[in-house]
Amino acid sequence: MTYCVGLQLERGLVFMSDTRTNAGVDNISTYRKMHTWEVPGERTMVLMTAGNLATTQAVVSMLDERNLAPSERDPSLLSTPSMFQAARMIGRTVKDVIADQTAGGYNAGTTFNATMIFGGQIRGAPPRLYMIYPEGNFVEAQAETPFFQIGETKYGRPILVRAYDPKMDFARAIKLLMVSFDSTIRANLSVGTPLDLQIYEADSMNLGLSRRIEDGDADWRAVSDGWSDALRQAFESLPDVTM
């Protein structure tokens, strides 16, 4: 499994992903699931991937144009006129890679599926955040649905739904994501540290803070250890039930 979350805030975008992949519980590995592209001052793009690792790596390699000789690489992601066009390009690539792996072409039952969260900004338009499906189509975040999760989404959702606030600053957003990831990691062995964090400040046109959060990270430990106590105190604070 995997857990990735992309948040749209008034101040910009925040992305967090885990790094655990598995082919059964007896075969786990660490892979980066967050990929970035940037033309400083002009465009920034962040892609997070869940699903079949061979599929997602092939998609990222094709977007990087690694099928070309190094001297000829000029990722066309860096020349799309809009984030919408970039999302379409990624969607088509996902669909093509899956169809190529699946006997008889793409079908809903294929095991080579992948789902992605894609966000960023191109100068002249506001930041955008998309969720891209294995069928190649995609939806965009809006005020009523200001964040996307992929992979193991359930354990970490209740706190996101309740504590998310579009006006929150980046430090609070990181804390919120850490709580959501902590709940998930404690419940599902196939999601694990280290975590990758990427901040994008709206209209900065440059990738902002990027951080790899290891298991021993002081902030992560403070949130992870503190959340158990905080939850228990929250539970204590509720009124008693009449018998």
Next chain:
Amino acid sequence: MTYCVGLQLERGLVFMSDTRTNAGVDNISTYRKMHTWEVPGERTMVLMTAGNLATTQAVVSMLDERNLAPSERDPSLLSTPSMFQAARMIGRTVKDVIADQTAGGYNAGTTFNATMIFGGQIRGAPPRLYMIYPEGNFVEAQAETPFFQIGETKYGRPILVRAYDPKMDFARAIKLLMVSFDSTIRANLSVGTPLDLQIYEADSMNLGLSRRIEDGDADWRAVSDGWSDALRQAFESLPDVTM
């Protein structure tokens, strides 16, 4: 979907189940998923069901021996020498009903599956709590795994894992279950009120407090409304993250 939880406490057992069944989001109904049997002073049994409704109703009817004429009914559940034997009887019934519905007999891919939580006490032995699988086998709760969930288990699990305490009294246990159900109901449309609650006090040999919790129930509203604020305060109480 469904959500049911059975908790084993030092003081006894607590059971809670929702009542929503669906055949698609455009076709929902309310059915009781909690069933009880009792010989006052001698034995009490509680069964909660998740899965195919035709399967679970058939299982309960067969356990009630409703296939016999009313005058001949004497449910053999009420004459098993132990809870273990009662669990075996339920397991065999589940497996037989599923096999009967499935072309070619039981197989792992059948859509007629059902999973159950079964608990209670027969005089002379301590209270027992089991989870019964569609294959007809079952596992028993132990100190390390003192509760079982069936149906939509993920949203409501983090608070159970963190706030459960085997020494808690029944009022706290009900509050804990209400929080767990509230998180689930807010996230999954296929789990819904009213809820059924059943308390069994160890060695009482009588079914204890039984309560149907409607959406307007004062305790339920207090927990449901209070938990959002309590969670947000818990989040506030965590230390800030360094940028």
